[in-house]
Amino acid sequence: MKRTFALFFTWFVILITLGIQSSAQKSQKETKRLSVIFDTDTNNELDDQHAMAYLFFNSQLFDTKAVTVNATNNGSNIEAQYAEAERIMKLCKVADKIPLLKGANGSFTDIEKDISNPQFDGFKAVDFIIQESKKHKKDKLVVIAVGKLTNIALALKKDPSIAKYIRLVWLGGNYPDPGEYNLENDIPSMNFILQSNIDFEMVTVRYGKKTGTDAVSVTKAEALKNMQGAGPKITTPIIGRHGGEFYSFGEYSINLFEHVDFYGNPPSRALFDMAAVAIVKNGSWAKSSVIPCPTMVDKKWVDQPNNPHKIKVWENFDREKIIKDFYQSMHQSLN
Numbered sequence: 223m224k225r226t227f228a229l230f231f232t233w234f235v236i237l238i239t240l241g242i243q244s245s246a247q248k249s250q251k252e253t254k255r256l257s258v259i260f261d262t263d264t265n266n267e268l269d270d271q272h273a274m275a276y277l278f279f280n281s282q283l284f285d286t287k288a289v290t291v292n293a294t295n296n297g298s299n300i301e302a303q304y305a306e307a308e309r310i311m312k313l314c315k316v317a318d319k320i321p322l323l324k325g326a327n328g329s330f331t332d333i334e335k336d337i338s339n340p341q342f343d344g345f346k347a348v349d350f351i352i353q354e355s356k357k358h359k360k361d362k363l364v365v366i367a368v369g370k371l372t373n374i375a376l377a378l379k380k381d382p383s384i385a386k387y388i389r390l391v392w393l394g395g396n397y398p399d400p401g402e403y404n405l406e407n408d409i410p411s412m413n414f415i416l417q418s419n420i421d422f423e424m425v426t427v428r429y430g431k432k433t434g435t436d437a438v439s440v441t442k443a444e445a446l447k448n449m450q451g452a453g454p455k456i457t458t459p460i461i462g463r464h465g466g467e468f469y470s471f472g473e474y475s476i477n478l479f480e481h482v483d484f485y486g487n488p489p490s491r492a493l494f495d496m497a498a499v500a501i502v503k504n505g506s507w508a509k510s511s512v513i514p515c516p517t518m519v520d521k522k523w524v525d526q527p528n529n530p531h532k533i534k535v536w537e538n539f540d541r542e543k544i545i546k547d548f549y550q551s552m553h554q555s556l557n
Contacts, residue, residue, distance in 0.1 A: 263369030265297030273495035290347035
């Protein structure tokens, strides 16, 4: 009887131990953070800055490996883009934790011929993208790109093998309509990427339409009200791009909103780039469809229905849920 009880007790302990280990493994899997590189033309307007803060203030989900910058037509050169990104990282208390790297100042076609030069335009960002992506052979590196696609195209040009390690989420394009700022800053870089087998997701913009991220907009009054007191306090202020000293992201956000134009009725400003981060956080906040990969010729989309390579297109964004979560993230990050 004692032997039977001892055997039963031993098996009971083993089962309990296995159950605890299984639960711990399941919990660890559920809380695994997404590895992200954020590629941005930060000084272009104000949505990049808010996308960055939203990313940093959701560090329970996003493990940001680096911020890489590029220069588009607005916002001056790569130095100015870098400086604005650095301001945001200081305000969000991550400047000493996350690398900030300079990427392409020029365009893909201008730079690709110099790719063998160790110090080509944008090499720091491009080389980091290559190196980091190769660490993700089991789980893909998420590259959230909210400017032109030059840095990613150059990385694929230099090392095509990295395509299979990356999930590229790009805020750009009015597909199926032509135009859009990020796209037109370097169309060849986008076409080059679309010719690869990279996991490509287009987060549509669609100016003036409710189906694109243009609909994820806020009025000036709403922004000033909700950004008041948002974000942690820093001890040494940053000097804003419009002048002035700022001790929190909320203060700086209000200043940015004070220096932009508003459109529509009621007058509002879209937070395009922030919406791209939002749908990576929660894909139910927009609708997606998979289509044969198109290309662009003479600044017009050309569908390729027989193309075996597919891409994902995001549209119909849930503005209310995205904006609500954005504000909540801003105010849950006070420590």
